[in-house]
Structure formats: structure tokens, C-alpha cells
Amino acid sequence: MNTFAENYYRNLTSIVNSIRATTVEGKELGFYNGIEKAGNLIKSCADCGNKIMFIGNGASASISSHMATDFFKNGGIRALAFNDSSLLTCISNDFGYKYVFSKPIESFADNDDIVFAISSSGESENILEGVKAARSRGCNIITLSGFREENRLSTTGDINFYVPSQKYGPVEVIHHSICHCVLDMIVSFKNRQK
Numbered sequence: 001m002n003t004f005a006e007n008y009y010r011n012l013t014s015i016v017n018s019i020r021a022t023t024v025e026g027k028e029l030g031f032y033n034g035i036e037k038a039g040n041l042i043k044s045c046a047d048c049g050n051k052i053m054f055i056g057n058g059a060s061a062s063i064s065s066h067m068a069t070d071f072f073k074n075g076g077i078r079a080l081a082f083n084d085s086s087l088l089t090c091i092s093n094d095f096g097y098k099y100v101f102s103k104p105i106e107s108f109a110d111n112d113d114i115v116f117a118i119s120s121s122g123e124s125e126n127i128l129e130g131v132k133a134a135r136s137r138g139c140n141i142i143t144l145s146g147f148r149e150e151n152r153l154s155t156t157g158d159i160n161f162y163v164p165s166q167k168y169g170p171v172e173v174i175h176h177s178i179c180h181c182v183l184d185m186i187v188s189f190k191n192r193q194k
Contacts, residue, residue, distance in 0.1 A: 012170055012174070015163060015164060015165050015174060016031075018164045019162065019164070019174065020154075020160075020161070021034025021035070021037075021159065021162075022034075022154070023158065023159065024141075024155065024157060024158055026155065029159070031161075034159055034161060035178065035181055035182055035185065036185070038159050038182050039182045039186050039189075041142070041158070042071075042114060042186060043189065045114050046075070046076070048112060049078075050110060050112050050113045050114070051077070051078035051080065051114075052068070052078070052079040052080075052113070052114045052115075053068075053079070053080055053081070053082065053105065053113060053115045053116070053134075053139075054068045054079070054080070054081040054115075054116045054118065055081070055101040055115065055116070055118065055126075055130045056117075056118035056119065057127070059172045060118040060120060060144075060172070061081070061083045063176050063179065064083060064118060065081045066176075067176075067179040067180075068080050068081040070180075070183055071183055074183060074187055075186050075187055076190070077186070080108070082100070082101055091104070097126055098126050098129055099129055101127065102126070102130050102132065102133035103133075105130055105133040105137065105139075106133050106136075106137065109133070109134060109137035109138075109139050110137070110138075111137065111138035111139070112138060112140065113134075113137070113140070114139060114141070114142060115130065115131065115134040115139050115140070115141050116144070116179070117131050117134075117142070117153060117156070117157065118144045118145075118175055119143075119144070119145055120145070120147060120171045120172060120175075121145070121147045121148075122143075122145030122146065122148065122151025122154050123147075123148075124153075128152055128156070131153070131156045131157070135156075141156060141157040141159075142158065142159045142161075143156055143159075143160045143161065144161045144163070144178060144179075145161070145163070146163040146164070146165055146171030146174075147166055147171070161175075161178055163175065
């Protein structure tokens with residue numbers, strides 16, 4: 001049993017060391033530089049009174065809800081996730097599940113807001129539609145994806161984080177840690193300014 005845990009965390013470390021961070025043009029940023037750029041983008045957004053919106057399905061929805069709460073509570077940044085069950089079922093019923101995130105983004109997004117689009121596969125149609133809606137509203141976009149390197153989401157953000165794993169567990173754990181790292185960096189910066 002110890003061998004499984006040891007291999008699991010060795011594999012996780014290997015995956016972290018292979019994360020790609022790129023721009024919408026495909027320019028390689030380097031993972032740690034990508035985190036710093038994401039933090040600076042969010043800080044700039046917050047300093048101008050803009051907000052962050054998180055979108056994701058399943059476990060990525062949980063990450064979205066958790067991080068929206070933490071960015072608001074710990075970071076003092078206006079943040080929300082579109083995961084309310086009434087909202088999800090209403091939009092799905094009236095427009096189709098494909099538009100479950102794009103419709104709220106069309107209503108709530110302002111120019112220069114940020115959308116965090118989280119999808120393990122990078123192929124979720126509703127996430128891709130949400131990104132399109134965010135682009136049309138002049139939002140900045142940060143994507144978190146995994147599985148196939150050429151997934152459709154991995155090239156749509158101003159900053160894209162791709163986790164090179166074919167398994168949900170490592171992808172989701174690392175997506176969550178990236179969000180926490182960005183937030184912790186912003187909080188640390190704010191505390192130094194006090």
C-alpha cells in the first residue's frame with residue numbers, strides 16, 4: 001500500500017513539473033511565470049473594481065464555488081460561480097445545457113472582468129460556449145485544462161494552464177492548487193502593502 005501512495009505523489013510531482021502555461025497566441029510562459037501573470041491580471045482587475053467569474057462542471061464546479069468564495073473572503077475580490085441549481089436547471093431547460101454558462105456571462109460580465117474556465121478534458125461544450133461569451137463581452141480569460149494536449153480549451157485563454165495527465169484526480173487536484181497559489185500570491189502581496 002505504501003508503494004501506491006509513494007508512486008501517486010511521485011507521479012503528481014512529475015505532472016506538476018510538466019505543466020504548460022501559454023498565451024492565446026500559443027506563446028510559452030513557463031508554469032511559474034504563468035501563475036505570476038495570472039495573479040497580476042487578477043490584482044489589476046480587482047484594483048479597477050472588476051470581478052472574477054468561475055465556470056466548471058462536476059468537480060470543476062466544486063473548485064469554482066470554493067475558489068469564488070475564497071477570492072471574495074480571503075482576497076477581498078468580487079467573485080462568483082454560476083453553480084446555483086435553479087440557475088443551472090432553468091438555463092438548461094430553456095436554452096440547453098450547452099448555454100448554461102454563456103447565458104449568465106452575457107448577463108453579468110463587464111468589460112475587463114475575468115473568467116476562470118475550468119475543464120479537466122478541455123472539451124466541455126458549455127465551457128467553450130462560456131469562453132466565447134466572455135470574449136464577446138471583453139473579458140480576460142484564464143483556462144485550466146488537462147487530458148489531451150490539443151484540447152480545444154487550452155488555446156482560448158489569455159493565460160492557459162494545461163495539466164498533462166489523462167486522469168481526473170491529478171488534473172483536478174492540480175487545477176485546485178493553481179487557483180489557491182494565485183490567490184495566496186495576491187493575499188501575500190496585499191499583506192506586504194499593509
